[in-house]
Amino acid sequence: MMVSSQAGASAPKPQANGDEPPVVFETVGQLRKYVLNRPQKLNALDTPMLKLLRPYVEDWSRSQLSKILVGQGVGRAFCAGGDVAGVVELAADEKTRPEAIDFFKREFELDYLLAAVAQVYVAVMDGITMGGGVGLAANAPFRIATENTLFAMPETKIGYSPDVGATFFLSRLDGEIGTYLGLTGESIKGRDVYELGLATHFIPSRRIPALLERLASLDRASYEVVDSTIEECSQEREPGEPPCTFISKLRTVLDSVFSHNSVEEIIADLKQVHESHEDASIRKWAEESLAALDLRSPTSLKVALLALRKGRTATLHGALQNELNIATAYCSGASPDFKTGVTSVLVTKTKERPAWSPSTVAEVRDSDIAAKFFGQYSPQNGTAPSLELPKDVDVELGKTNEPMRFALPTEQEIHQMVAGSHRSSGSTGLTKEELVQKFVSLRKGKTGVREKVVDVVERKCVEELDKASGKKYLKWKGH
Template identity: 45%
Template sequence: MIDLLSNQVKAWDESKLCKLVIGRGTGRAFCAGGDVKAVPEKQPAALEFFRKANFTLATLRKPYVALMDGITMGGGVGLAIGAPFRIATETSQFAMPETKIGYCPDVGATYFLPRLDGELGTYLALTSNVIKARSIVDFGLATHYVPQRRLPALLTALSSLAEPSADAINRTIEEHSAEISPEDPPSSYVGERRRVLDLCFSHNRVESIIEELKNVAGSIESQAQWANETVAAMEARSPTSLRVALEAVRRGKHMELADALQMEMGIATAFCTGASPDFVTGESIIEAAVKGSLPGSGSFALTRAELIASFEQKHGRKVGLRQKIEDTIDRKCKVKDGYLKWTG
């Protein structure tokens, strides 16, 4: 199936008749991964395929929209993350679950995870935790949030575009997006939670991350449960996988996509050929079961309202944009004489 998909994508990209590529799944998932089962026994061909397929999707010349409706995990992430337009719904679930099975995040994860805001990518890479619905947009892994019931109308509208430019596609998706209402539960990864997450996962040693989480559990009551649960999750993961994943994410931050994919191929080869027994054991178990310095005053200083207005003028009133800006201001700025000052 993967070979057919790769060939078809190339054909679409080269076709003069194809103006827009839309990726979607059937049933309850966009793509739930599950591709690791055959990797150890078909290692050379499988690894080379995934490297080429993920690079092809990430470098399409045609506009690409990925409907991340339902489960999008592991290999499924590789099919979606390269799309300039990635749509989450209320049923969306995202994870890179590799450390659960003694493996390391791949499909370009070492490239895109470290480019998420703060240490969100490091957190996802090490914990394998699942994030859902609007949180996928908050993390920057999806670009838009569209209720599932609106997807048929959205698909019709996208398919009807005579000239599907990036601006036209974005406007069309925005027209079908849902506003955040007061009844919607707040994101779990803003405010104090984000501050301690970035603090804990900024370390370059797994032991230091766990130690920092334990310090948070003992000193910040409001975050104690989250910190303890995160420690428990990490201690249940393969120690080898955690260390390799952390190093790969740190290195991937400074790599181009092609180089990160090549690094992942080398890591996968090592896991599959016995550098660590954790991967084969793990998959068998599954088979069985504002940077710079904003001045505090002066002609270049901005108030909170001015900063938000400047972003909305440039990017439009995109759903979730204001909330993202406000959370960043709360975490990264302080107010001096009515103006924002970047504190980092």
């Protein structure tokens, strides 16, 4: 069922009628909008929703009339993920297992289509945004966080592995914050989602309706115009508002601990930090991280880490195909933990640690992980399906997909500016304030730029005094 409406671009309202379609589609001027409409399920994606969304997205991507697509959710969630309880039930029966695998295939194909469209796509993450919801938003050029945003990739909690392109986008965040989020499954909130690069803008929730009305009335919907229109609705950090959770010394420790390529080494480093770090708050963070990892499926931790490392050099299409291979492995019984985790966490909702098998990280053999999840199931072996996309869709997504283009500057971009290899670098070195002003100018006064650049400089740079000028020029550590 597809509903088209000429209603205004205001925030969606929860639907009390159980007969309402699970996805509502609206057209307002040159703006099209899909609204996920299962508030009682926190807009969790199921197969009927995916079947509604794909033809709509394909049609919009080819339209010459509608220039902007907006994604929203009804109620307190944008989208809390995929409806995996039903998927696990299907996977348990060999006769219906293909339907379970087909759910993941449809979901990942939709994620790719949303990333590949050439028109402007704005994902409004005003509420819970987890798992499948992250996949709908992560590669959009414009991703809006609000004070209501609760972001997580919690798959290791249910004995599964980060998917929906997470092995691609998490592995491209600054430092190792993506590894931390992918392994622990911990959530981040509000402005942190923006400042860590998972959103491109932070806007108070109350301003979303007015923003959508402005977008719908734009004469020109270029990327630059849309960016400035959204930024005009942003809000600076208020006095008394806490700083980003992961900055300064904690961020340095996190990046070091989660840089390892084995779960065992990550856990060992966390234990050392917990036992001996001079800062009590960092010792507490290490203790909490250890407790989180202990609750997760040991098999999932190893699958997730290897998938994230492979995702660093994969295209988005390649990462999604790898994730589909992994999903096929889980659905086919490569580990009992997917069923165990979903049953414990989502169905019976027990408080105890699920009965993972194997029960400890030490018992999980790396050779088994490589064979079962990264070798046995693939289209080449005829044991997993291939992603199927329209012939006119770019499967490489090179320069056409730049999800960080309108976000805060990345560490890599700041490094390039300090090193003189950035396209906007001058012929001389830069002081800290000159570097800040460079990025304030490049990002046209974007909220949070100064704070981001200063934090990166303090962690990654040293200042060297030039005796002739008396200025302190920046140099990247280790170079």
